[in-house]
Amino acid sequence: MDRELRQLRTVGTRFSTRQDGDTPHISGYFAVFNSTYEIAPGMTESIAPGAFSRTLSGDIRALVNHDTTLVLGRTRAGTLTLTEDSHGLRGDIAINPNDGDAMNLYERVKRGDVDQCSFGFEIVHEDTEFREDGSVHWTITDVELHEVSACTFPAYEATNITARERQRDAIRACGLTAWKERMRGVLHNGTENPADQEAAGQSAQRAGKAARPAAGICLPRG
Secondary structure (H helix, E strand, O other), X not given: OOOOOXXXXXXXXXXXXXXXXXXXXXXXXXXXXXXXXXXEOOEXXXXXXXXXXXXXXXXXXXXXXXXEEEEEEEOOOOOEEEEEOOOEEEXXXXXXXXXXXXXXXXXXXXXXXXXXXXXXXXXXXXXXXXXOOOOEEEEEEEEEEEEEEEEOOOOOOHHHHHHHHHHHHHHHHHHHHHHHHHHHHHHHHOOOOHHHHHHHHHHHHHHHHHOOOOOEEEEOOO
């Protein structure tokens, strides 16, 4: 996994705990679909249903606070189960009762001391929408999922917000340049060439991909 491309998103959740024979379980939603949340003023983001469908067959870990030395479960080992439903990405972790760190987390979740879910991933595809009010919205439609975590604090970093701002500004700059070129064509020809419109849209999409950030964002409660 390229650490420069890795994204983190966090959701305040309602974990549930249960005993299945001798095995404790932690369950909850690690992502919520179609929830628009604010990255910064004028910038929002959401995750589309099906964004995880392609990647769930991979080897994914459940961690504590994104710490790779504190593994709670793993899909390949059958100790982590991840599924998509209409609400979002749901996970169930079978806790090892002989693992002191895992049991400590289980008790903290049970008491309600830990109630943040987060997931680490890379964006494969997202759609960018500039709205009439001047704001920009990203819809993430396909990801490469690497891990899910139970977190004490949400994964939020100001530097990552700045990366999204750079992406927005790059697309805007590209769009302004394309608009100026189209207006020159209108003045010269008296009409706008449809091919210029299509080219402008493609240029904006390329700018968005080139400026894709690594970001940690807090999602609303699901």
